[in-house]
Amino acid sequence: MLPLQPPVKPMLASPVDGIARTGGLLFEPKWDGFRCLVFVDPQVAQPVLLQSRTGRPLDRYFPEVLRTIAEHLDRPAVLDGELVVIRRDAAGDRLDWDALGERIHPAASRVRLLAEQTPATFIAFDLLALDDRDLTSAAQTERRELLAGLGLDHSGLRTTPVTDDPDTATAWFEVFEGAGLDGVIAKPADGHYVPGKRTMFKIKHSRTADCVVAGLRWHAKTEPGTAVGSLQLGLYDERDVLHHVGVVGAFPAAQRRALATELAELITDGEHPWLGPAAADGRRLPGSVNRWSSTEQPWVPLRPQRAVEVSYDHTEGAHPSRFRHTTQFVRWRPDREPESCRYDQLDEPTRYDLDAVLFGDVNRGVRVDE
Known part of the structure; x- marks a missing residue:
């Protein structure tokens, strides 16, 4: 035995x-x-x-x-x-x-x-x-x-x-x-x-990328609207289509509350690249059903007007790819136009x-x- x-x-x-x-x-x-x-x-x-x-x-x-x-x-x-x-x-x-x-x-x-x-x-x-x-x-x-x-x-x-x-x-x-x-x-x-x-x-290995913030999820253990759980990240492809590529989270409690206030003005129920007819082209979207979740996960759309720098280890999937694991927050990029956050900045190693x-x-x- x-x-x-x-x-x-x-x-x-x-x-x-x-x-x-x-x-x-x-x-x-x-x-x-x-x-x-x-x-x-x-x-x-x-x-x-x-x-x-x-x-x-x-x-x-x-x-x-x-x-x-x-x-x-x-x-x-x-x-x-x-x-x-x-x-x-x-x-x-x-x-x-x-x-x-x-x-x-x-x-x-x-x-x-x-x-x-x-x-x-x-x-x-x-x-x-x-x-x-x-x-x-x-x-x-x-x-x-x-x-x-x-x-x-x-x-x-x-x-x-x-x-x-x-x-x-x-x-x-x-x-x-x-x-x-x-x-x-x-x-x-x-x-x-x-x-x-x-x-x-x-x-x-660790790399950084500048991404568009195009949505958020409220923190699960707080009242909606009071604390941010994670930010939904996007990158533009060569056709200027914004794809969902992952999330960034793990913020301290005080930063979660501050983000809820800071991002409130960007919340939208109007036109958004991941909603309605604009998203009907088969692209990967936040909160979608997958093998790990049988129901859609609620998220809040934000006008894609802010850029953030995150660190990541790998991407996965055929182009357009996505971040394999949850990314880490590095800093806000007020100097970057969201439209400049594109796939061509991603650094992937030579095949071996x-x-x-x-x-x-x-x-x-x-x-x-x-």
Whole structure:
């Protein structure tokens, strides 16, 4: 019987600036997918279980991952890693966040179809238990050595590369982003696995963009009109069409109240690019129904007359793209005309060969522009 049973809280990471050169750290590429703990016990009726970061089961959504792990790992083990979908096309291989998100679907028939069309890969980066031994109190170096000994190098099942060299980690940080990765993770070499605690470090890419503020949502725990929860962001494309690209929030309480007063004069029930006939061209709109929400989320339209600078890590989706995660407020841009907030300012990395990332080999990677 496994010494650890689900749910287990995964170990977490705190953000830091730059690659540390103090020694005593192991560095790994930071995969941008679904965090997943895998419980393997070949002696039970259901030999493989997949658990999300929040402790929920993921088994039904990734049947191909269950089969792959059961075929190639015949020892009791608990693995920590990431589920990703790799898109392969003429421009090279790249992580596909959109395709991964579509895998969380309630219909069993749809799940089976997507498992064939966009199969997921599990990339292991830690080992919490092996056979009857709980490894959470073992050093990261020992856990990593045992993980490497499992030989997880198959289609749909891989082990992330690792290095203790800051120069190599810096090179990874600079070039692997072009394959869709988030940055670099640093782990204390002698560190234990501490569930739910931020004992690792993450170094992520960050950029800024000037966006149009074209709407808002009221804060959920206040009376409507008294505090702003988030601002709806837009960017203009080459046809001067304003697209919804994401939100910015996480304001302090005092700023939420101040924004409610400051933006009140921009609230409109008249013509707006995201309302009525002007929005009937299939563009992505704020508050729309999606796989995470079965109902429209209420938002308040604002006349698109103000610009704001936000920081972001990645965009996703085909053009017109959107911000992958919630952005961070940097500053207001009263010097920018809203019409000047356009897609052409977004900085995306040069595409990079994903196979090079899987093998941790910068030199074998091929950039698309070469």
